[in-house]
Amino acid sequence: MDIKVQAMGDYQTNCYIATIDGKDLIIDPGVDSLRWIKTQVKNPIAILNTHGHFDHVWSNTAVQKEYNLKIYTPKDDNFMLEKDPYGLGMTPSTADVLIQPDEEIELEGIKIKFHHFPGHTPGCSAIQIDEHLFTGDFIFKGTIGRFDFPASNALEMKQSIKKVLTWSDDFHIYPGHGDKTTLRSEIPTLRQWEASI
Template identity: 45%
Template sequence: MYDILVKPCGEYATNCYIVKHELGDIVIDPGKGALEFIKAKSKKVVAILNTHGHYDHIWDNKLVANEFQAPIYTPKDDIFMLEDDGSGYLSSNDISIAVGDKEELVFNGLKFTFHHFAGHTPGCSIIEFDNLYFSGDFLFERSIGRWDFEFSNADDMVKSLEKAKSLKDDFYLLPGHGNQTKVSLEKPHFDSWIRYIKQC
């Protein structure tokens, strides 16, 4: 059995998730200030998973890793984004383990699968777990991730939205910001987003 806790962290209200398990917890996207939340809710963290490399999702990577002696797993194409910005908080690229598309990670019998959906960032990924998709900044409730940032790519976002049509309809989306939603509620909007991006 497991439970899922969530707290919006930092000025961008980035959702940090904890998948709680009796043998140890899995943290997803520990943003700014997430360590305090995690310490209050977890006795043991066995892994830290990043959906992508933007700083608001990985700010407390190193702090959580050091506190719990837990490994960090990051999409391989976003490892370069985990550089030290001078604060010391973001310098976790040297201790992060690169994860590829469709790669499966198992902790305490719980399986997490990374699915690559580039566009927002080169390595932007959805993490599948049970009947859930931790969708990071790719898919939100009635919205999608921005494609106009440095290292973003509009053509890749279009391809990813086309690919996302194969996501399982009955799965829930737990996004990097905002409320949870369901794949079946978001798919009808994909074509409109694709047309919009192509017009920009």
């Protein structure tokens, strides 16, 4: 798998393009990401959202229209796509496929698992493709996502951390902001957060 990343907008939100067997998956197309995406993709097949916050889905509609792609979004965050809840001028988008918690899908032979980790948002998910995990705003290098926003939930974040701490496999982590890391290297930080929430 080839993974490209570009930080977008004021919040430097990572937009990823994961290419497998010549097929491009666009993950979290943030603010004004279409221009960069157009220079990087040859065969885009889908838009995947880790969660519904505006800085991760801002360009959903622009990218969808450019390439006639379907948008796959965790169902519990769909309301954020459609209503611009922060009133920042985001173009609304509509998910073509609402992903159920912990659902696994297959797109043109590529298996994709949406691991449901609510807390930052109700539908917040980490997208697994092989040994790669696109964690959105759940796990960052050295910390976790905030859980003090509207629709965030501290108790759910604590349960999500407990859930990922039961995993035995390691993963390459590609977060929604900042540098990549690994699950194994983040275990001590996750344990600290789990104890403090």
